[in-house]
Amino acid sequence: MITREELADVLDHPVYDGDGNKIGDAKHIFFDDMTGRPEWVSVKTGMFGSHESFVPIRDASLVEDHIEVPYRKDQVKDAPHVDVDAGGHLSESEEHRLYDYYGINWDSVLSEAERTDDGRWAAGPGTAGTAGMAGAAGTAGTTGRQDAADRGGMRGDDAMTRSEERMHVGVERHEAGRARLRKYVVTEEVQQTVPVRHEEVRVEREPITDANRDQALSGPEISEAEHEVTLHEERPVVETETVPVERVRMTTEEHIEDETVRGQVRKERIEAETEGMTEEDIRRNRE
Template sequence: MISTQQIHELSQIGGTVVGTDGEKIGKVGQVFLDDHTGEPEWVTVHTGLFGLSESFVPLTDASVVGDTLSVPYDKQMVKDAPRIDAAGELSQSDEQELYGYYGRSYDTADQSTFGTEQGLDAHSAAPTQSAGFDAANDDSMTRSEEQLRVGTEEVQTGKVKLRKHVVTEDVTTTVPVSHEEVRLERVPVTDAQASGINETGELGSEEQEVTLHAERPVVDKETVPVERVRLDTETVVEDERVDAQLRKEQIETEGLDDGTNRQV
């Protein structure tokens, strides 16, 4: 069973409420105690955009670990719970409606929660707050005002895919090549060489052939890995302004002895 101290601490720090699948449902709001036993019976959970909606969840079978409250229901079920005003006390009809929604017998739930068949005389639970006066026997007036609660929720903004395809591009490069050319050389023949070259002393015909060589570019291609590409995400924090209009009640006096009116 969750102790009053545990649930008080969660309420003060705005503990996280998670469902059966471990998904975050929202933040702990108000805690409602049984009028007779003083034990925690209900808790409200801030859900929806900016946590502006408040849903009731029974604390029966719930558990606390650190700053997390685990309830035996999923997020959608809690969000779709009957909308009941969290201010003041839960009436008998409110509790019956909530117990019915969560699939629990009202009488059975009372017996399992309080250990007796008497349950709550009025079947109501009071929020854990002290008024400082008896509203039923006091001539004072309560002033209320709206307060802005701003939170965040994670939404999907888009998807990014990696896709690989082949493109063709023109590449120009240079490579040095060599070739042979014929060059005519004339070397004078000396008298000593002349007698040995043409011993017959007769004129005649003669032919010589020279084979020329040249280099030419040879192109070959191979596929090689050059880099690895992957997608990663980073969180960028920026300030976004939220505008809202809040209403509040003002109390003014009339008929004071000095003839002045005052606003509070």
């Protein structure tokens, strides 16, 4: 059990489950109006702490720099959503719903409310009423925000602490798509002009001269003869060969873009109220 002296070290500290998984950060302590004992702690969960879950604090313990509760992380995150009224109270039906969800017997809660412990809580007898949001211990029905003992309330130096929420925006990396290189074969027509040669028959005639007369008269005077000539031609021959032409690979490059993130944060305001002051006096004090 967390003692009253340890309450100041509870808020804004991490909350872990029994397996060492971080659930979120503790934001508010809820006290029972009848006994003054702390009953619930609200935990900011989800991305950027956008969700607030309620966890019983009766079996929680302060371990070094964090709070440890005997409930699983997913169980806490899926706890019933509860809207706290403007006075900072949980209704009895809402408490019933939370107790049922965490498997806590309502009769045992009433029995504990009728007992007093060693005096640390100064609890009086009675049944467990609605839990006020960090209400003052030992006062029935009081409401108001007290983030821990005296935190956010009036201190011994008559000063009041004003708090506000700050929005912290982070980024997470996730898979956006896939790209791959695929090689396949296509056939295309290629045209190329190449010169080819062929032989044709040409008949040449020459007159009888003194130079060729002897050759011309060497044969019979009248006869039949035949002479054959072989003709040649060139034809194009096509061959293919495979040669490497380039290397292709895939790389990634990062591009940075600005994206606007909107959220809601709560701020506390402090105003002084004095009985008997005129509206003009109040306006000047606000300025």
